[in-house]
Amino acid sequence: MNLVVIVGGGHAAAEAAIALRIQGWEGDIKLISDEDVLPYQRPPLSKGYFHKTVTSAQLLIKKQALYEKANVDVMLGLSVVAIDRLSQTVTVSSGAIIGYSHLIIATGAQARILNIPGAELPCVSYLRTLNDANNIIANIKSNSHLLVIGAGYIGLELAASARKIGARVTILESFERVLSRVTNEQMSGFYQGLHKDNGVDLKLNIGIEEIHTTEDGYVATLNDGSNVAFDHTVVGIGVIPNTGLAEAAGLECDNGIVVNEHTLTSDPTIYAIGDVSNHPNEFYARNIRLESVPSAMEQAKVAAANICGKPKIHNSFPWFWSDQYDVKLQTAGLSQGYDETVVRGDMTQKKFALFYLKKGKIIAVDAINSPKDFMKAKALIPQGLTVSKDKLADITKNWFD
Amino acid sequence: MTIIKYVDAENNVTEVEAETGESIMSLAVNNMVDGIVGECGGAQACATCHCYLDNKYAKHFSEMSEMEEAMLESAPQRTETSRLSCQLMLKDDTPDIEVSLPSSQY
Structure with missing residues (x-):
């Protein structure tokens, strides 16, 4: 049997499907995504899509016509619930069982959830999917007050976008500076100044204890005893790799699915790519897991080449970008x-x-x-x-x- | 029917029907033109959609922005006709266009 099953519907999955054809794969290709739309670019959701300079059609990584031309069977709105490595099959949420000769796991990551009283209220959202973005955009108006919880890239980009349309913005960060995970103090200081100059109320070293409703909106109670009234909040406190499926199948996982330089997991028929993979990096001489579109694309190409019998090593250099103001x-x-x-x-x-x-x-x-x-x-x-x-x-x- | 012709460094030619509203980068990505990568999706952050646009076609596209110029300044295989194909938008009245591609985007 020559059938590649790709689990996931993000950048890595879409790129892998097409790269397989470009590399000469002649067997079947099935892409199984639990989202109800074709794979789309996530970076514009917090900026270009927010401001409608990028349309939903332009968000698509590859168009419908290309999947058809490349004869990729895109199965939307379905999730893979189990992998049986012995029989080389996956079980889909519809109940169908699909065999594979090669499996690519590109399940990405999910937003870390805020765990406080009130976190289940409808004013609390996360930005990961197109649906999330549509919900956030619908809830941020020029006269509303957005509360951003967590000063990472997602939170800061959304804060900038909200300010651009005139919304009031407050950012809460539990650490003493913004972007603390990725930059030094000077760069954090630069971004703090940038957001303050653009009218953001930035609160550092502060925790949120509770959210509750009021007559005309919502109130967050902070750990210094103060209250902040707001209309909508977006939580951006990091992501967790979606390793559940791989773990249940007994694949080696450690902050992601562990793969070698060929993007191969501990099973010789299963590859893992994109934000979910924990892969070796030669330059840094350690294993890394990245949340990065360019890295996902490169890993996809490497997996496709290896599946097509053209041994290739993944050794791309990490890079990132962020647009704010x-x-x-x-x-x-x-x-x-x-x-x-x-x-x-x-x-x-x-x-x-x-x-x-x-x-x-x-x-x-x-x-x-x-x-x-x-x-x-x-x-x-x-x-x-x-x-x-x-x-x-x-x-x-x-x-x- | 308007045709965009991509000529890679080995003179392999791919002809694609133009679509209004697409860029020369997105058209390539959607038609398996291998020589254009487009890692950042058109955010002018990566310069992996570098192409060469003959001067005679220049008037059909917007001029280079400061950011595009700066990105290309250090791109591999830069020439006087270098452009980022994500910035070359196809319009209703765009004529047939030929772009050539560098041997590598890295």
Whole structure:
């Protein structure tokens, strides 16, 4: 039997389906997604789609016609409830049992849920799916007050989008600074200033204890005893990889499904790709799990090539972007473990690059409105670049020459 | 019927029927034109939809923005006719267009 079953309906799944055909797969391909729409791009949900500059048709990663042309059987609104590795079958929520020669798990991640009294109220939402986005957009008006819980990328981008249409925005962050998981203090300070300058009420070091209804809306009670009245809240406190199916099937999992450099799990017929995979990274010499579209696409291509008998190793360099107000952040690499940082450029001009170094070697760059520095960093960091701190900070000369 | 012709670095040609409202990047991605990646989906964040647009076609598209110019500045295989194909939007009156592609987007 030659049948690839892809479980999931995000970027990795869509890309894998088409990449299999491009790589020459002649057998059947089934993509099983529990969403009721074709795979779509998630990054615009908090910005371009919010402002209607990106339409729902433009969100689609691949159009219906392409799945038809590539003869991919897209099964929407169905979830896979079990994997039987011995018989090489999956059981679908409809009751159908489908055999596979190769299985690709691309189940992604789910939003971490707020666990406080009142979290079940209709004013509480999360941003993961198109339905989530439609719900949020319908609930944020120019005269409403949005409460953002968690100052990560999702929360900050939504805050910026809400401010752009004139809504009042309050952000609550339990840590002492925004983006604490991914940037250093200076970069956090930059984003805090940016949001404050744009009229956001940013509350750091604060927890939320309870949400309750009032006559004309909702109130959040914070752990300093104060209350914040609001109309709608979006919770962005991280994600949890969807490993349940893989765990139940006995696949090795550890903060995601553990795969090797070929995106293969501990079962030689099962691959795992995208946000759900915990994969080795050569440059950082450790296993990583990324929440990243470019990484998902690359992993999909690697899995497709390997399934088509063209051995390929996944060794892409992580990168990310975020658009907020007039600021474009492009990050090359992962900064975790840095021991020094250097700022190149003028932070007050909103145009600079922040270099993260470890033992003298550049390991990551946050580029603010500095695409050239980003592009160079993305190409050169993987080569193991050592540049003196003075040279990095000297804007009169290129740091990469 | 308007045709967009993609010519890759080995002179393989893919011809695709144009669709109004699509970009030359999204049209390629939806027609398995392998030489265009489009990792960021058109956010001008990745420059993996780099193409070459002959000057004679330039007037049919909007001019390069500061961001596009800056992204291309450090893109591999940059030439004077480089564009990000996600910024080349197809309109009702766009004529037949030919773009060529770099050997790699990385």
